[in-house]
Amino acid sequence: MADTILMCAPSYFDVKYKINPWMDTESECDREKAHQQWLELKRILVQAGAEIKLIEQKPDVPDMVFTANAALMYKNKAIISNFKYKERKPEENYFSGWFEENGYDVIRLPDNMAFEGAGDALFLNEKIFAGYVPRTDIASHTYISEILGLPVISLELATNNFYHIDTCFCPLSGGYLIYYPAAFDKYANQVIEANVEKEKRIVVTEEEASCFSCNAVNVGKTVVTNHTTGRFTKLLAEKGFRHVQTDLSEFIKSGGSAKCLTLKI
Numbered sequence: 001m002a003d004t005i006l007m008c009a010p011s012y013f014d015v016k017y018k019i020n021p022w023m024d025t026e027s028e029c030d031r032e033k034a035h036q037q038w039l040e041l042k043r044i045l046v047q048a049g050a051e052i053k054l055i056e057q058k059p060d061v062p063d064m065v066f067t068a069n070a071a072l073m074y075k076n077k078a079i080i081s082n083f084k085y086k087e088r089k090p091e092e093n094y095f096s097g098w099f100e101e102n103g104y105d106v107i108r109l110p111d112n113m114a115f116e117g118a119g120d121a122l123f124l125n126e127k128i129f130a131g132y133v134p135r136t137d138i139a140s141h142t143y144i145s146e147i148l149g150l151p152v153i154s155l156e157l158a159t160n161n162f163y164h165i166d167t168c169f170c171p172l173s174g175g176y177l178i179y180y181p182a183a184f185d186k187y188a189n190q191v192i193e194a195n196v197e198k199e200k201r202i203v204v205t206e207e208e209a210s211c212f213s214c215n216a217v218n219v220g221k222t223v224v225t226n227h228t229t230g231r232f233t234k235l236l237a238e239k240g241f242r243h244v245q246t247d248l249s250e251f252i253k254s255g256g257s258a259k260c261l262t263l264k265i
């Protein structure tokens with residue numbers, strides 16, 4: 001079955017506040033350019049075989065374009081995010097409204113339990129790998145595990161720059177994993193190594209991680225990222241993946257890239 005992806009056109013995208021180290025409120029954000037970059041990403045995903053659904057951005061939430069943070073999806077369930085920062089909190093009701101209207105089983109976590117959806121929880125080998133500390137409380141992991149009946153493996157995010165797990169960890173089809181080991185502490189690295197065999201691990205360099213190579217969207221055998229190195233393309237090709245690169249510079253000003261702009265539903 002084709003992947004269905006939820007996206008949100010950047011009608012009101014901007015960098016108006018700073019809630020991660022990439023965000024610089026001084027830098028000018030070119031909304032027209034952002035729109036072109038977003039359209040091109042959408043075109044690539046459609047070409048790769050995905051079906052795209054759209055939610056309209058609301059004027060008060062410049063980060064709503066990052067639909068990865070809307071919810072964690074599993075079958076017909078949408079576990080809605082509880083955003084850590086007040087600036088993104090209004091998105092919770094906008095997204096839950098969309099899921100309700102579209103027939104999903106909407107689940108809310110207890111208030112004050114920070115959890116940022118598919119930005120911090122990813123499926124690999126029938127398990128959920130979930131990040132914590134910067135944006136998500138570890139207490140939410142137990143909740144999610146109980147609600148979905150799946151094991152959740154908690155991985156501490158050890159740096160400021162890689163503040164959501166989807167900025168440094170990307171499961172691909174066939175049990176492959178792109179990741180940046182330095183974004184995790186020693187224990188999390190041991191856990192990753194114990195869960196993913198060596199041949200399936202695609203380790204990126206600091207340079208690659210810093211241009212958001214781990215923030216990839218995988219549709220079939222296609223992997224889409226922001227511009228990165230030829231080495232990365234080669235690594236993917238060795239594992240049988242076709243790599244497509246596209247400029248997402250406007251979104252990187254907000255600390256997001258390809259994967260953050262999508263949510264598989």
Ligand code: ARG
Pocket residue numbers: 019020023063066068069088118119120164166167254255256257259260
């Ligand atoms: N400016 C947004 C924030 O800090 C970027 C979100 C990126 N999303 C992601 N899934 N990594 O919340």
